């Protein structure tokens with residue numbers, strides 16, 4: 414990071430005089446210049462309080478809102494605006510709604526500048542961006558986070574994951590191994606569960622046929638069913654609500670299913 418208050422051209426630009434957050438009334442005393450040419454006004458006190466990664470040396474000279482220091486950063490405006498929002502005592506932005514590319518760059522920035530509130534916020538993006546969160550966890554050694562996101566990444570094409578794990582062949586190998594466990598779960602789910610004998614010595618009733626056909630349909634997308642596994646397990650229960658034999662069969666099937674899932678090792682244990 415370098416101070417660039419004397420950089421050519423800056424004087425031609427109207428610098429912001431207020432924080433970009435409407436609800437913020439704090440005085441500004443530093444301007445961050447983004448890599449895409451924008452200027453964001455900020456507060457050194459907040460940067461110091463919420464981040465451990467901004468070099469304190471940049472803040473030592475006494476600057477004021479009339480003469481703010483200008484600091485050039487390599488991040489883009491979209492990411493720096495979010496980063497600054499994390500460094501306020503306001504409602505935090507919902508990372509689950511960020512586009513993948515923004516989340517990826519933001520995750521790097523919160524790590525680089527050590528913005529704790531931002532780090533905590535990254536995990537809420539798991540449902541929408543499991544791969545970005547998984548990558549972030551692997552790369553920065555937050556293995557709990559990688560483990561939380563891992564099962565939602567196994568339905569992704571190997572090519573896509575390989576691209577993101579290009580610098581971590583060890584993690585890619587662990588991911589492939591991890592996915593194998595889930596493939597076994599899929600194969601198990603595709604098999605007919607043990608029958609529950611109905612009254613009159615019949616194996617199944619019409620309710621079962623309907624229930625099972627729909628369940629198999631959901632499995633036709635391969636590991637995609639993992640995206641919403643709780644819903645997958647309970648979605649068609651209404652089909653068997655009138656048959657206690659089928660209910661017994663499904664309950665025992667779910668039990669076996671969950672037991673197998675519980676036995677899958679954590680991704681991080683395969684690293």
Ligand SMILES: [Zn+2]
Pocket residue numbers: 432433434437438439455456501
């Ligand atoms: Zn502010």
Ligand SMILES: [Zn+2]
Pocket residue numbers: 611617618619620621656657658659660
């Ligand atoms: Zn039945």
